[in-house]
Amino acid sequence: ERLTIATLGSHSALNILRGAKDEGFRTICLCRERERIIYESFGVADEIIELGDYSDLLDKSMQDELIEKNAIIIPHGTFNAYIGRLDELRVPVFGNRVLMLWEVDREKQRKWLLDAGLTLPRTFERPEDIDRLVIVKYPGAKGGMGYFLASSPEEFYEKAKQMVEKGLIDAGDVENAHIQEYIVGANVYFSFFYSPVFGRVELIAVDRRYESSADGLGRIPAEQQLKAEITPTYTVIGNFPVVLRESLLAQAIKAARSVVEVSKQIAYPGMVGPFCLEAVFDENARMVVFEISARIVAGSNVGIPASPYSYVLFGEPMYMGRRIAREIRLAAEKNMLEEVIY
Numbered sequence: 001e002r003l004t005i006a007t008l009g010s011h012s013a014l015n016i017l018r019g020a021k022d023e024g025f026r027t028i029c030l031c032r033e034r035e036r037i038i039y040e041s042f043g044v045a046d047e048i049i050e051l052g053d054y055s056d057l058l059d060k061s062m063q064d065e066l067i068e069k070n071a072i073i074i075p076h077g078t079f080n081a082y083i084g085r086l087d088e089l090r091v092p093v094f095g096n097r098v099l100m101l102w103e104v105d106r107e108k109q110r111k112w113l114l115d116a117g118l119t120l121p122r123t124f125e126r127p128e129d130i131d132r133l134v135i136v137k138y139p140g141a142k143g144g145m146g147y148f149l150a151s152s153p154e155e156f157y158e159k160a161k162q163m164v165e166k167g168l169i170d171a172g173d174v175e176n177a178h179i180q181e182y183i184v185g186a187n188v189y190f191s192f193f194y195s196p197v198f199g200r201v202e203l204i205a206v207d208r209r210y211e212s213s214a215d216g217l218g219r220i221p222a223e224q225q226l227k228a229e230i231t232p233t234y235t236v237i238g239n240f241p242v243v244l245r246e247s248l249l250a251q252a253i254k255a256a257r258s259v260v261e262v263s264k265q266i267a268y269p270g271m272v273g274p275f276c277l278e279a280v281f282d283e284n285a286r287m288v289v290f291e292i293s294a295r296i297v298a299g300s301n302v303g304i305p306a307s308p309y310s311y312v313l314f315g316e317p318m319y320m321g322r323r324i325a326r327e328i329r330l331a332a333e334k335n336m337l338e339e340v341i342y
């Protein structure tokens with residue numbers, strides 16, 4: 001029976017649904033009323049199912065309907081953020097569910113990246129240990145609202161107090177900060193794909209983020225920056241494509257391969273499909289990785305219909321949404337579906 005590709009209408013759904021159509025699948029977009037306009041405008045969903053809230057996807061009747069329609073769900077950032085309860089989902093999901101749970105846990109992520117031998121920003125256990133520029137992250141601070149920079153313990157407590165006053169963090173949370181060395185450099189996000197069908201790691205696209213207000217600060221003279229006491233925030237507004245200095249690709253590809261190797265020890269069968277390494281290249285062009293996402297990231301949207309890398313690799317338009325659909329199609333043809341769907 002014909003397979004259907006379904007995803008939540010958010011994040012990278014246009015990418016995923018276009019890709020599914022390019023590979024000949026039927027598509028379903030599950031979205032809220034307020035986002036419906038997006039998916040109607042682009043016509044990439046054969047069917048739009050409206051949800052009161054994203055978590056309605058877990059309702060028994062909704063799951064039964066999707067299973068009935070032979071749907072495979074493609075998870076993305078919104079999916080992982082709102083539907084953390086992956087174990088309640090009976091509909092087949094593309095990718096490794098255990099790794100998706102690892103990526104939303106800062107400590108587990110860190111262990112994974114360290115085991116892969118990557119260079120990570122130093123972390124500081126206690127605010128008293130701060131001896132250089134650090135970025136302070138709070139668990140609930142989505143998109144960096146409530147993140148701040150500090151260079152000393154005194155500055156840490158002063159800024160934390162301001163964050164509490166602004167209502168961005170709870171007073172009780174001040175000590176629960178994740179304090180990380182701030183790496184000054186060029187941010188680069190790598191969208192990779194691990195293909196069980198071909199048994200290889202593929203570089204599909206590279207981007208950097210356009211973040212408010214961090215990217216707006218440079219447009220204001222230092223004098224005004226000082227007077228206005230602006231704290232940079234990192235709300236993602238969009239992404240730019242990046243083409244790397246070619247020699248730097250060696251570090252990135254090696255990092256991706258070892259992340260995949262370690263993933264096999266974390267949860268059988270290891271990484272399946274898209275993942276992203278978020279890095280900063282410092283002044284010595286050293287790659288410091290500060291985060292991993294074990295799913296498609298929105299930055300891969302810059303690679304529709306092809307990024308320079310996916311084009312070099314495939315010799316045809318290829319982008320993350322299409323790459324996922326291609327993998328599902330090839331796996332179905334080769335009787336390998338159970339190796340990509342969990």
Ligand code: ATP
Pocket residue numbers: 121135137141142143144180181182183184187209211234278280290291
């Ligand atoms: P997401 O989950 O969407 O990636 P997040 O809320 O977990 O976001 P981070 O990715 O940890 O936030 O950080 C947000 C932004 O802060 C990054 O895109 C980057 O610009 C900056 N940043 C984070 N950590 C560091 C670091 N150690 N050094 C320099 N910049 C950093």
